Amino acid sequence: MENPNKPSHDALLSLANNLRWDLGVNLHDAVIESIYEDASRIARNAVHKEGDPATYTLERRIDQLVTSRWLGFPMMFLMLALVFWLTVAGANVPSGLLANVLVDALHPLLKNAAGSVGMPWWLSGVLIDGAYLSMAWVISVMLPPMAIFFPLFTLLEDLGYLPRVAFNMDSLFRKAGAHGKQALTLSMGFGCNAAGVIAARVIDSPRERLIAIITNNFSLCNGRWPTQILIATIFIGGAAPSYLAGVVSAGAVVGIAVLGIGFSLAVSWALSQTVLKGEASAFSLELPPYRPPRIWQTLYTSLVDRTLFVLWRAVVFAVPAGVVIWLVANLHMGELSLAEHFIYWANPLALVFGLNGVILLAYIIAIPANEIVIPTVLMLTVVSAGMTGEGAGAGVMFELESIEDTAQILQAGGWTLLTGINLMLFSLLHNPCSTTIYTIYKETKSLKWTAVATFLPIVLGLAVCFFVTQFWYLFQGG
Amino acid sequence: MTTLAIQPAFALTTGLLVLLLLGLLFWPQKGLLAIWSVGKANAQRVLLEDALKFLFDSEYKGIPIRLNGFAGYLHISTDKAARLVESLRSIGLVQFQEDMLKLTDAGRSYALRIIRVHRIWERYLADETGVANKEWHGRADLKEHSMSLEAADLLAAQIGNPVFDPHGDPIPSSRGELPAYTGKPLSALKEGELGRIVHIEDEPGAIYAQILALGLYPGMQIYIMDVSEDRIQFAANGEECVLTPLFASNITVESLKEREPLKEKYAALSTLKLGETAEIQAISPSCRGQQRRRLMDLGIVPGTLIHTAFASAAGDPVAYQVMGATVAIRRSQANLIFIKPSSNTKV
Numbered sequence A: 001m002e003n004p005n006k007p008s009h010d011a012l013l014s015l016a017n018n019l020r021w022d023l024g025v026n027l028h029d030a031v032i033e034s035i036y037e038d039a040s041r042i043a044r045n046a047v048h049k050e051g052d053p054a055t056y057t058l059e060r061r062i063d064q065l066v067t068s069r070w071l072g073f074p075m076m077f078l079m080l081a082l083v084f085w086l087t088v089a090g091a092n093v094p095s096g097l098l099a100n101v102l103v104d105a106l107h108p109l110l111k112n113a114a115g116s117v118g119m120p121w122w123l124s125g126v127l128i129d130g131a132y133l134s135m136a137w138v139i140s141v142m143l144p145p146m147a148i149f150f151p152l153f154t155l156l157e158d159l160g161y162l163p164r165v166a167f168n169m170d171s172l173f174r175k176a177g178a179h180g181k182q183a184l185t186l187s188m189g190f191g192c193n194a195a196g197v198i199a200a201r202v203i204d205s206p207r208e209r210l211i212a213i214i215t216n217n218f219s220l221c222n223g224r225w226p227t228q229i230l231i232a233t234i235f236i237g238g239a240a241p242s243y244l245a246g247v248v249s250a251g252a253v254v255g256i257a258v259l260g261i262g263f264s265l266a267v268s269w270a271l272s273q274t275v276l277k278g279e280a281s282a283f284s285l286e287l288p289p290y291r292p293p294r295i296w297q298t299l300y301t302s303l304v305d306r307t308l309f310v311l312w313r314a315v316v317f318a319v320p321a322g323v324v325i326w327l328v329a330n331l332h333m334g335e336l337s338l339a340e341h342f343i344y345w346a347n348p349l350a351l352v353f354g355l356n357g358v359i360l361l362a363y364i365i366a367i368p369a370n371e372i373v374i375p376t377v378l379m380l381t382v383v384s385a386g387m388t389g390e391g392a393g394a395g396v397m398f399e400l401e402s403i404e405d406t407a408q409i410l411q412a413g414g415w416t417l418l419t420g421i422n423l424m425l426f427s428l429l430h431n432p433c434s435t436t437i438y439t440i441y442k443e444t445k446s447l448k449w450t451a452v453a454t455f456l457p458i459v460l461g462l463a464v465c466f467f468v469t470q471f472w473y474l475f476q477g478g
Numbered sequence B: 001m002t003t004l005a006i007q008p009a010f011a012l013t014t015g016l017l018v019l020l021l022l023g024l025l026f027w028p029q030k031g032l033l034a035i036w037s038v039g040k041a042n043a044q045r046v047l048l049e050d051a052l053k054f055l056f057d058s059e060y061k062g063i064p065i066r067l068n069g070f071a072g073y074l075h076i077s078t079d080k081a082a083r084l085v086e087s088l089r090s091i092g093l094v095q096f097q098e099d100m101l102k103l104t105d106a107g108r109s110y111a112l113r114i115i116r117v118h119r120i121w122e123r124y125l126a127d128e129t130g131v132a133n134k135e136w137h138g139r140a141d142l143k144e145h146s147m148s149l150e151a152a153d154l155l156a157a158q159i160g161n162p163v164f165d166p167h168g169d170p171i172p173s174s175r176g177e178l179p180a181y182t183g184k185p186l187s188a189l190k191e192g193e194l195g196r197i198v199h200i201e202d203e204p205g206a207i208y209a210q211i212l213a214l215g216l217y218p219g220m221q222i223y224i225m226d227v228s229e230d231r232i233q234f235a236a237n238g239e240e241c242v243l244t245p246l247f248a249s250n251i252t253v254e255s256l257k258e259r260e261p262l263k264e265k266y267a268a269l270s271t272l273k274l275g276e277t278a279e280i281q282a283i284s285p286s287c288r289g290q291q292r293r294r295l296m297d298l299g300i301v302p303g304t305l306i307h308t309a310f311a312s313a314a315g316d317p318v319a320y321q322v323m324g325a326t327v328a329i330r331r332s333q334a335n336l337i338f339i340k341p342s343s344n345t346k347v
Helices: A009-022 A027-046 A053-066 A072-116 A121-159 A161-175 A182-191 A193-202 A206-218 A225-239 A245-273 A295-330 A338-352 A357-365 A370-384 A403-412 A417-428 A434-444 A447-476 B008-026 B032-039 B043-061 B067-074 B078-090 B105-128 B133-146 B149-158 B205-213 B289-297
Strands: B094-097 B100-103 B194-200 B221-227 B232-236 B239-243 B251-255 B277-283 B305-311 B318-322 B325-329 B337-339
Touching: A027 B289, A053 A072, A053 A161, A053 B305, A072 A121, A072 A161, A072 A182, A121 A161, A121 A182, A121 A295, A121 A370, A161 A182, A161 A245, A182 A193, A182 A206, A182 A245, A193 A206, A193 A295, A193 A434, A206 A245, A206 A434, A206 A447, A225 A245, A225 A370, A225 A403, A225 A417, A245 A417, A245 A447, A295 A338, A295 A357, A295 A370, A295 A434, A338 A357, A338 A370, A357 A370, A357 A417, A370 A403, A417 A447, A434 A447, A447 B008, B008 B032, B043 B067, B043 B078, B043 B100, B043 B105, B043 B133, B067 B078, B078 B094, B100 B105, B105 B133, B105 B149, B105 B289, B133 B205, B194 B205, B277 B289
Parallel strands: none
Antiparallel strands: B094 B100, B194 B221, B194 B251, B221 B232, B232 B239, B277 B305, B277 B337, B305 B318, B318 B325
């Protein structure tokens, strides 16, 4: 039954709306504030605190120490340096062991087994030389450092120390338009960029989180350290007098890492001033109380949630890439393989950037993991330069025990000091690996930001290499 | 190698040129791409809609419409303005009543639609994005011509159907209603009168920026201390301000009948020294959207006690203790949190 006196639905809504105008501008805040105000007054009257003042003062003491003007930063650098040293030093042995088993022992065994059951050469090539070898490489190089780095990092986090690092670093990152917690995602990126991107979840302000995600790739990850060290030793150490070689090449690698941090801050600043200017931003940083770390839980979460998770993603991408790597070296068009076609075609272009066709191709097909860039480069150099007696055949990635032999292959491939420097720069400034790209997409749910995070470093890297190369030629007199 | 025959100097110049070209194309807001995408909007329709907005605003505030002011507002010649009025009349959006230019009902509802989109978009920019307050108006001026009313309604529903824009202007309802205009310019208040800012005019931009720089915002309570021919002296939230009448006429106030107790001058949280405790008085209204919600989540609400615990190694941010937790607050935020001065109680 319609009541004729009852105001209609629309009239009611419009009345309600008119009344809201009379309530003034800040109604919502006023309501929320008064609720909080009442609640806190009631709580203050009703709750009686019986804290333990002793632990509390101790905690404050520690806080004052780790955030002190003189000790705060040195303590932080020491702590991070220790973590990196433990990672690098500790990972050597298990990495070698894994490589021995997976690459040196199991790979020939599999090849033999495939031969004895009469598998055609191309099938065993695709499956064993391509897919299996690429997976084996990724696991043996990636797993040990991550299995050391992540638990250590998680321990520091659990202890409550990392939020203090973010607290101390905030003033620097604020000037770059970023959040202090980006110091943590940046450090995490030194372990693995994909993990660093995931770690950006701790930043709850949308703009600063996007900045942290997009710039994480400028942290030199575990997969790129070996490349940097190898190339620095061969080319930069080789150019210095022998008694300085070690110091100079180590300095070059650290320089590249620091350059990466510089790029990270500069790009953060540029992004926050331009494309990300309009994204919402809200700073908040809680400093939780210190507590004894829960060792087993830490081990479990860092190994299962971080290490195995990232490793699994890397393996998923490495397998098809291994197939592609084998195929480009073995599929022929006319006289030459696809790889050689590309290398000869790309060489003139690559030389403008001080690189070469092999490097470009290696970075394109080794996109799943930076770990397989050097093995791919070596294989492609041997294939394209037509060397005999090196490596294990077309499409089979390899590494050499001796640095001198590696240097010989690269120099035979036409590498100079300039190529070495540019490779180090390009290794820092190029697209993230496919695992990281995929992770960025999962975290941002945005094709646009994924594309920015992917292509921005390549453009930067090519520009930097280009100018370095051309200035080099200019001062060398062509 | 043959490729090295390219002169490095030539290559460097080319490289720089390519960088310049890329910058020219993609520079945000000033690049060709940005300009081109703005220029795509239909210029004739934009002009027509801006004209309707101006006519409506004048009617709403009871200001008589002159062709000069009309042309000046739209930055066009008087001739062109006259032609524009004629074309508006021919499509039935305006009419002449006793030689006065009036909007027809159709014209009024068209204008209200544009204003609704404009103000909803401003509110959205203020609450949900990090766009600076000086840019809200300019961006909404572009958006109002491209966003449909349906899209604006959807957006309004998402942000809680706001009834005021961030400048304090009412947002027309989806049925095209708007409350009666009650405000008067600040310059009309007399000495000793009390008022509350309801609106700060965002045009011209230079004046708006200066008013913002004084820290004035809608909702602020003001008390007129002294009025002379060339200056108006008043207290806003206990802080003394001086404006010329021209500037003051860009601020709309409503007078407060009863003399509410004038609150003492607020002190900012950033002035609290290490080891001191104070009671929180308010969060400044210029802290909006996510940042405001975040602070409230952390327990920064009126009545809470806050204690300055320790500073970071670089001095900013500072760690405060509030509701049993330690939270870091940057100085720029601490400037927007007001505390009761000279209270010194234990947490």
